[in-house]
Amino acid sequence: MSETTTISEAEEYWPEGFSVKESKFSTSLEGHGAVDDYNKDRKPGPIYVSRKHDRRFGGIQTFAKLPVCLTPEDLVAGKMDAAVYGVPWDSTVSGRSGAVMGPMAIRTIDYLGQNTEIGRGSMGLETHVNPFETLNVCDFGDAPIVRGNTPKSFDAVRKFVGAIVETGTMPIAMGGDHGMTWPVVTALADHYGYGKIGVVHFDAHCDAWEEGPDCIGGHGTPMRHLIESGAVPGTNFVQVGLRGYSPDQSLQDWMAERGMRCHFMAEIEARGFDAVLQDAVNEAMEQADYLYLSLDIDVVDPAYAPATGTPEPGGLRSWDVLTAFRRLAAEVGIIGMEVVEVAPPYDGPGEITSLLANRLIRSGLTGVAMHKLGIREPNYLHPEALDFGLARKRMGCDK
Numbered sequence: 001m002s003e004t005t006t007i008s009e010a011e012e013y014w015p016e017g018f019s020v021k022e023s024k025f026s027t028s029l030e031g032h033g034a035v036d037d038y039n040k041d042r043k044p045g046p047i048y049v050s051r052k053h054d055r056r057f058g059g060i061q062t063f064a065k066l067p068v069c070l071t072p073e074d075l076v077a078g079k080m081d082a083a084v085y086g087v088p089w090d091s092t093v094s095g096r097s098g099a100v101m102g103p104m105a106i107r108t109i110d111y112l113g114q115n116t117e118i119g120r121g122s123m124g125l126e127t128h129v130n131p132f133e134t135l136n137v138c139d140f141g142d143a144p145i146v147r148g149n150t151p152k153s154f155d156a157v158r159k160f161v162g163a164i165v166e167t168g169t170m171p172i173a174m175g176g177d178h179g180m181t182w183p184v185v186t187a188l189a190d191h192y193g194y195g196k197i198g199v200v201h202f203d204a205h206c207d208a209w210e211e212g213p214d215c216i217g218g219h220g221t222p223m224r225h226l227i228e229s230g231a232v233p234g235t236n237f238v239q240v241g242l243r244g245y246s247p248d249q250s251l252q253d254w255m256a257e258r259g260m261r262c263h264f265m266a267e268i269e270a271r272g273f274d275a276v277l278q279d280a281v282n283e284a285m286e287q288a289d290y291l292y293l294s295l296d297i298d299v300v301d302p303a304y305a306p307a308t309g310t311p312e313p314g315g316l317r318s319w320d321v322l323t324a325f326r327r328l329a330a331e332v333g334i335i336g337m338e339v340v341e342v343a344p345p346y347d348g349p350g351e352i353t354s355l356l357a358n359r360l361i362r363s364g365l366t367g368v369a370m371h372k373l374g375i376r377e378p379n380y381l382h383p384e385a386l387d388f389g390l391a392r393k394r395m396g397c398d399k
């Protein structure tokens with residue numbers, strides 16, 4: 001197939017005059033887009049683009065100042081446990097656009113870095129675990145996007161994620177609108193098996209709508225596509241944080257019929273977030289062999305995360321979702337995660353939405369490291385995080 005899309009190729013995707021709802025995914029990893037076009041004879045392995053004196057906002061910004069990998073061979077040579085990548089895509093939004101700029105904003109907002117030699121470590125205060133000491137993690141750049149062509153873009157995203165997964169590396173996505181979850185999780189299902197994956201889905205919205213007329217891959221439909229394709233059955237979904245004015249009764253009935261587990265904000269307010277999170281942890285372990293985390297930043301209250309296309313007042317606190325990502329990754333174990341729908345043009349002073357997204361990924365990575373270290377007890381917190389008197393005692397100050 002040629003590099004450019006001809007009208008006849010477009011008609012292959014939408015044979016009835018751009019009115020067909022089904023996308024054709026190809027399954028081969030051929031042309032997966034995870035390539036290094038500029039350094040063909042380079043020895044494979046992670047590329048460090050920071051100097052030791054680089055800090056905070058300086059230098060070349062990768063996610064957490066991690067080394068860069070560009071090819072699957074780099075991931076293998078670097079024995080990468082996880083690869084953070086972006087999906088700069090917002091052509092399937094229903095509300096305000098801008099999520100195309102999400103990945104870069106999530107990278108550049110960070111002032112920590114990951115290099116302990118410059119005095120700014122990454123040990124989480126709640127757990128005393130530093131994910132970058134336990135895990136090899138890289139920035140894998142961004143998935144290739146075909147402007148103006150949703151099926152081809154989604155096909156490219158599926159292959160790109162497939163190329164990561166095939167190396168045994170965990171893919172961690174920065175979105176991008178939620179439409180991308182259809183190809184991303186399909187790529188995981190290609191590898192782990194249809195019906196084997198469970199998704200804990202944090203969102204103000206259910207994202208299980210039918211496509212609108214003449215629409216394909218809308219950001220309110222990815223969970224519907226995953227259920228209907230068999231990649232992730234309805235019984236394998238746990239949804240947390242739904243509120244506002246959708247889904248309507250008939251869609252709720254459809255979701256219930258498919259065995260979806262949904263925890264609305266009303267239940268969270270009535271029972272408390274911790275009780276509902278514990279249910280979500282238990283349900284995630286009951287339903288599936290492998291767990292994926294999908295978080296739409298609009299699950300968080302717009303007071304904490306205003307920069308998103310379809311904000312809905314009355315949501316979760318930052319602390320809630322940070323805890324949830326860490327706990328699910330640590331206690332259940334995950335095969336991947338994503339933070340989507342960050343639309344930087346609407347962010348407030350301090351770029352608080354991008355910052356929260358950055359910290360969510362760090363928190364999830366901390367959980368992945370805890371799981372690897374065997375720290376899997378319910379709601380683990382380091383004793384000295386709860387009582388600093390223990391630290392004084394340990395150092396011989398308190399007798």
Ligand SMILES: [Mn+2]
Binds near residue numbers: 178203205207219296
């Ligand atoms: Mn969503």
